[in-house]
Amino acid sequence: MTTPAAPRKPRIVPDAYQLLANWRYVEYSLFRIICAWGRQACDWQDKPAVCYHAWLQAENVDRLRKRLDQYPGGKPEAPVSKTYETLMNAVLLAPDFAHAMHGAHALVQAALTRAYREYLAESHPVHDKPTHEMLRELIANHEIQAKWFADFSQRYATQLDQTYLATVTRLLNEHEHLMDLRTPTEPYAANVGINTEFRQPQTPGRVPHFNHAPNIMPLLQLHWAESVEVRRLFFMIGYFWEMGVAEQQLRWLYHADFMPWQFIYEEARHMWDESRHGNSGLSRLRDFGLDIKDIGYNSYGASGDGFLPPMTPRDLYEEFFDITQTAETGYFETKRYSFEDFANGKDAASAEMMQYDIIDETSHAEYGRRWLEEIAKRAGVQEDYRKRGAAIRAQRQKESDERVAAMKHYAATGQLPAGYNPTDAHFVGDLAALRDPVARAHFEKLLQLLREKCPLANAATAPKRPNLPM
Numbered sequence: 001m002t003t004p005a006a007p008r009k010p011r012i013v014p015d016a017y018q019l020l021a022n023w024r025y026v027e028y029s030l031f032r033i034i035c036a037w038g039r040q041a042c043d044w045q046d047k048p049a050v051c052y053h054a055w056l057q058a059e060n061v062d063r064l065r066k067r068l069d070q071y072p073g074g075k076p077e078a079p080v081s082k083t084y085e086t087l088m089n090a091v092l093l094a095p096d097f098a099h100a101m102h103g104a105h106a107l108v109q110a111a112l113t114r115a116y117r118e119y120l121a122e123s124h125p126v127h128d129k130p131t132h133e134m135l136r137e138l139i140a141n142h143e144i145q146a147k148w149f150a151d152f153s154q155r156y157a158t159q160l161d162q163t164y165l166a167t168v169t170r171l172l173n174e175h176e177h178l179m180d181l182r183t184p185t186e187p188y189a190a191n192v193g194i195n196t197e198f199r200q201p202q203t204p205g206r207v208p209h210f211n212h213a214p215n216i217m218p219l220l221q222l223h224w225a226e227s228v229e230v231r232r233l234f235f236m237i238g239y240f241w242e243m244g245v246a247e248q249q250l251r252w253l254y255h256a257d258f259m260p261w262q263f264i265y266e267e268a269r270h271m272w273d274e275s276r277h278g279n280s281g282l283s284r285l286r287d288f289g290l291d292i293k294d295i296g297y298n299s300y301g302a303s304g305d306g307f308l309p310p311m312t313p314r315d316l317y318e319e320f321f322d323i324t325q326t327a328e329t330g331y332f333e334t335k336r337y338s339f340e341d342f343a344n345g346k347d348a349a350s351a352e353m354m355q356y357d358i359i360d361e362t363s364h365a366e367y368g369r370r371w372l373e374e375i376a377k378r379a380g381v382q383e384d385y386r387k388r389g390a391a392i393r394a395q396r397q398k399e400s401d402e403r404v405a406a407m408k409h410y411a412a413t414g415q416l417p418a419g420y421n422p423t424d425a426h427f428v429g430d431l432a433a434l435r436d437p438v439a440r441a442h443f444e445k446l447l448q449l450l451r452e453k454c455p456l457a458n459a460a461t462a463p464k465r466p467n468l469p470m
């Protein structure tokens with residue numbers, strides 16, 4: 001008599017776990033691909049759109065991670081087959097931005113959405129309700145992106161490279177259109193892009209008319225302290241240009257995979273916020289009939305041919321430090337009194353724009369507090385970031401005061417004060433703008449337009465303020 005085989009232990013973790021693990025990888029890859037290519041969007045409307053989509057992808061990844069973690073022994077980053085890396089690398093290595101968006105949206109997202117719907121139709125709606133609920137949210141986020149893509153592909157209906165499309169399509173087929181249940185074996189997939197030569201182009205996508213307007217920024221700096229009208233115009237432009245911060249943050253996010261997910265998730269929100277500030281500024285300018293052609297947009301001067309090297313952890317630390325400890329922390333007081341001045345001047349729309357920014361900025365300062373030390377640790381940096389931040393802010397204010405004094409002298413005499421050595425590379429160009437009659441006329445025209453359409457009640461009575469903090 002033979003001993004009967006021990007009954008096989010019923011498996012608690014269902015096949016669905018592998019599907020969810022694969023989908024987490026694909027959703028995160030889409031996040032990374034949008035971050036990798038998003039800077040190349042050329043039409044203004046596409047810039048905030050790609051930033052928003054990266055944020056939606058981060059939301060999708062976060063939901064999947066939480067669901068995976070709920071399985072016994074489940075891992076938020078459960079390994080997936082190396083073949084998924086091949087698939088997603090093929091999408092990433094597109095000939096250009098339009099192709100990358102086609103691969104990501106028309107091919108991969110469409111396949112994902114179909115797979116989610118198939119799962120919803122075939123799995124148990126009662127026992128597995130948490131997954132059902134999550135998938136419906138994921139589908140909704142993909143539908144927002146699909147709607148954008150339908151419009152984008154109309155605008156960029158160029159001849160598509162058939163080899164690229166065929167490769168991605170073949171690889172999707174090989175993965176049973178993202179419904180494949182194979183148990184992965186080592187080596188597992190690394191993050192998309194890691195093992196490729198993908199490099200981001202140096203110059204972000206240029207919007208039409210990006211360089212048509214004369215440079216009035218030096219005039220805004222010059223008259224900032226004494227004119228609430230100038231401060232109001234400055235913030236419309238300043239916010240509009242914050243899209244440049246978001247463009248840089250897309251780059252950070254692509255290179256931040258040495259950091260824990262929670263950082264990437266929060267930084268994705270930070271990036272989306274900055275793109276929203278860019279849109280806030282432009283929408284306020286548009287309230288007055290102004291547009292990109294009247295102001296200009298050059299992503300803080302990012303230019304040049306060629307490709308950017310990968311960011312090191314140290315690079316990320318320095319840029320994250322600079323934004324959170326200098327630009328964001330250094331502007332709090334300036335934004336607070338500007339909000340007050342615009343509200344007192346009865347320009348409720350400009351005050352509201354400031355108010356929502358201040359709400360976002362409060363959480364951005366918190367991101368700095370939460371993550372700088374962690375990035376420093378991983379980047380091998382040892383320093384008291386608070387101390388350095390305070391010293392830089394004080395130094396920038398001092399330089400700003402000296403610069404404005406020098407500009408005043410120059411505007412009046414055509415000469416710099418004796419002994420003044422400009423520390424800023426843009427300063428020479430700025431000096432030319434101060435005495436450029438075209439820039440001056442444009443500056444006066446913009447102020448006059450705002451004054452006519454929405455006069456500030458405190459134009460003559462608002463208090464004198466300090467110079468810009470940097």
Ligand SMILES: [Fe+2]
Binds near residue numbers: 242273274277357
């Ligand atoms: Fe901002």
Ligand SMILES: [Fe+2]
Binds near residue numbers: 274360
């Ligand atoms: Fe911010």
